[in-house]
Amino acid sequence: MDFDELKEFFETHDKFLILTHKSPDGDTLGCGFALCSMLREMDKQANVVNSENFPVRYNFLYDGYYQQDFEPETIVAVDIADEQLLGSRLMQYAGKIDVCIDHHVSNKMFAKQTLLDAEASAACLILYEFMRAEDIPISDHEAACLYTGIATDTGCFKYENTTPKAHMAAADLMRFNFNFVKINRKMFDIKSKDRLRVEQMMTAEMEYYFDDRCSVICLTTEMMKESGAEPAEFDGLASIPLTVDGVVCGITIKQRHEKVFKLSVRTTEEMDASAFCRKFGGGGHIRAAGCEIEGTLDEVKAKVLSAVSEVLGVSADE
Numbered sequence: 001m002d003f004d005e006l007k008e009f010f011e012t013h014d015k016f017l018i019l020t021h022k023s024p025d026g027d028t029l030g031c032g033f034a035l036c037s038m039l040r041e042m043d044k045q046a047n048v049v050n051s052e053n054f055p056v057r058y059n060f061l062y063d064g065y066y067q068q069d070f071e072p073e074t075i076v077a078v079d080i081a082d083e084q085l086l087g088s089r090l091m092q093y094a095g096k097i098d099v100c101i102d103h104h105v106s107n108k109m110f111a112k113q114t115l116l117d118a119e120a121s122a123a124c125l126i127l128y129e130f131m132r133a134e135d136i137p138i139s140d141h142e143a144a145c146l147y148t149g150i151a152t153d154t155g156c157f158k159y160e161n162t163t164p165k166a167h168m169a170a171a172d173l174m175r176f177n178f179n180f181v182k183i184n185r186k187m188f189d190i191k192s193k194d195r196l197r198v199e200q201m202m203t204a205e206m207e208y209y210f211d212d213r214c215s216v217i218c219l220t221t222e223m224m225k226e227s228g229a230e231p232a233e234f235d236g237l238a239s240i241p242l243t244v245d246g247v248v249c250g251i252t253i254k255q256r257h258e259k260v261f262k263l264s265v266r267t268t269e270e271m272d273a274s275a276f277c278r279k280f281g282g283g284g285h286i287r288a289a290g291c292e293i294e295g296t297l298d299e300v301k302a303k304v305l306s307a308v309s310e311v312l313g314v315s316a317d318e
């Protein structure tokens, strides 16, 4: 669907339930709360929901937000490529989603209508462009939400998905009254003492292979327990191995169950992370992908390193 059709859809429907994806990030929440605020401004009833509680880390996005009391009639999903990402509490809406606003090329087109822009850096960028194109006023709080989604999905305007459009939207949004310095510091600079300890532990345990072109960190449930840190402190570690100069393939192996490990792969231009993870039944983006592998940690590591050696064209026992 296009912008005009979406506008028409919003005008002719009411009692909106906005679904955000599980393990929510700044984009799904930013888009969800901006859209909710926009719809309420249009005198519609609207709520935002997630399978979990909204993370405290993003509390500035739902500051002043309250749930309205109504029976939902219109279901909208934001930043959701696949109904599997709804999470257990929202799975009841699978097959019932009226509109999906998304920017993932992998979108499964599960909604009755989809506004998909796979070139967009963030779902928030699509909503921003929609509001500007349709002359819908943007409030300061909506601007903060939209900015947050664009900033977080582009890694603070550093990732390959950063586009001139993303910068232009951010520049326009910065003119509103919200504190982007505070948002960026909170999203990108600040970490808890526990998190810093976890990162120290991870970097201390990092292993290097193939002339230091591949780095690997392994995280077992035992290590997580021993650290005493909350499980959430172990999210988003996947970018660490690739921060080392010379590394082209950074791998994080995290234990899920006794003999199940989750692999997160980050790569530079020299390697296709998505193709690599597809070998193990996973997938993702070209520079960031993941998969699950069964076996003991040693077995999993051996399988992974042999696959990396093939891609890099080196012998597996370096």
Ligand SMILES: [Mn+2]
Binding pocket: 027, 028, 079, 103, 121, 122, 123, 153
């Ligand atoms: Mn997104």
